[in-house]
Amino acid sequence: MLISVVSPDLSHNCLGRAYVLAQLIEQNYDVEIVGPKLKGTVWEPIKDEYEYKGVETGSRVYQFPFAVPSLLDRISGDLVYVSKPRTTSYGLGLLATIGRDRPLILDIDDWETGFSYRHGRLETVLKGVPRLASMNSYYYKRFLEALSGVADARSVSNHFLQDRFSGTLVPHAKDTEKLDPSRFEKSAVRNDLDLPAEEFLVMFVGTPQPYKGVHNLAKAVTEIGRDDVQTVIVGAHDSEYVDKVRRLGGDSIIIRGMQPFDKIPKWIAAADAIAIPQENSPATWGQMPSKVFDAMAMGKPVIASDVSDLPIVLEGCGRIIKPGDVGELRESILALYNDPELCEELGTKARQRCVKKYSYNALAPVVEELVSTAYISA
Template sequence: MLAKALEKDYEIELLGTAFGTGTNWGKGLWLPLESENLEIKQVPGDYFPGYFASMAKLISQITGDVVIACKPRLPSYGIALVNRLIKKTPIILDVDDDEIAQTLPGKKVKFHNFIRHPNGYWATRLMNVFRHSADATFCVSSYFQSRYGGVIVPHGREVNGLKPGMYKREDVVNDLGIDPSKKTIGFIGTPQAAKGVHKVLEAINKLNRKDVLFVIVGGDISEPYLSGLLAEYPNTLMVIGPQPLAKIAYYYAAIDIIVLPQENVSVSLGQMPAKLTDAMAMAKPIIASRIADIPHYIQDCGLLIEPGSVDELADAIQWLLNHPDEATSMGLKARKAFEEKMTTDVMLATMKKEINRCLSVSNYPNN
């Protein structure tokens, strides 16, 4: 997302570690990135102490005048800090998640993931010590801005990259095998308990409406959380696996209402779902939790609910289903708000100021 905005005015290089999981350990891109027209340099991941060699390989390939470290994690921010020591290259830290909360060890966490993994809990805690050491900071919400400082850069999309009318609903619904008479509630992204996905099914069950289908796009049915929901709600839930970003507009065409019912837990407090931007760009009526900066973007063009409230979620779904004209109008207002606040042009304008400031005060030898 950052690269797509910045490539309008800058030459971009994307570098990173391919960790992967299981049999894909040490290789493989995140699936949504595979369809993007971006050149990405990868170094195979490893546990410490082997990862020191990976760090050296990455640092040797960094040629930029400014390094943007995506997330305060050791394989990004840590490498950027070491690179600055060697090359004097300024760093901009980008924060869009509570990484410590994301890496809190569970009951069954393996020792080498807890201690030796570069993305593990202790490595991430170490990076938090240096959270104010960057030359500038991009934050996705005011919550993170209060902790890290810097400026707010929203999740943005190309103004014409996602827009309503790219696909016909009836065509997509037919392709996916969805009963065209059913109303579709959609969640597009990685379904997790912290994102309140189960509450949507509870709300639909409370309404006792047989004409409603909940569609999740981006789910892995081998995950216990999602497989459990499928077993409990076989006639209400449809799951479509992870998809490349280039196909997201296709699936949005089949969705009548988008839900983003974030829970009030530590991993969600400052989180701004990128799918909020996508849904607004696609002119979809949105129901979302009153959390982080979500109200700032959809106060006048969406329905806000208290995190965790099944009753409020059910009422919001019912209201939108019973008021289709108002739902359509709400989606059009969301599209307008997207164009004003959440495009890549908006991102670029903010980022350019910080990049230029970093370059003007840096000791980088090319300046």
């Protein structure tokens, strides 16, 4: 059986979730990834992982509808599995399945309207009207979230979304064979990546955004005031926010750009600890950072905010702090810095937990059952 995974944008980091779904699906079925390329290219970190079936278009109402026939022609699966309740994915999936004998599964890995609310609900509602020119703007997402029950089945990435939309829980799975700390030696990796050899490196891996609290990490390390404790940001892009983080970090921060997926294990291997200092906001309530599972698979101690499922995932194998509490973040970093045995213990437990609960081997059967049930029931 061939399954079509539909991404809302092959050019954006949202392709990452579609990629994970495809990786889980292909353990049992044939798979293809289809979607618009809203910026004309495939997202750099995984551009060579699949032969993506994309169409170059834009998200505006005078652009995307004209690409729909070409996109529908590329969706050739016996079942359609769409990523995110957006017009450019779920809307496309509805058109591809309604009136046809093939089921539709909707995956929700973020609370889409919650991202819009990060600037305030009133502002979002008022500014949403002129933004209707974009097919993926607030009111379209809100409408499609309301239609989530039309899908034959749903999967979600965390408990907040499960409570809101129901569905099968499918966390961000990881290939724990590729993400294996035994494949790397820290000093050699640091030398290859041109990172300091002896310093205690606290790393953030991902796209820096205000709601991810990267500025608080920069502040915390700066306040420690030790030359041998540094922040490393991996995955940065040019933005005012990144410039702000760079200013806050001063001499204690190292910032590197986006990296291919296959290089992420090497970067994490170079770290002493991983920080995921999420803010407490509608943008994070329904979001589960994928990079926490990368860190766990690589046997690294993780410091994370008490947001979404992070306390559940890191139970007994990580340090949980209050969102936005720079002082608590600083003290957690120092606790790991001062206790190498604690770092090793937390990292070992995190690796074991990831292999057991969040690996491809652990979650592929969950997706296989979801797909087979939806197919038989349709």
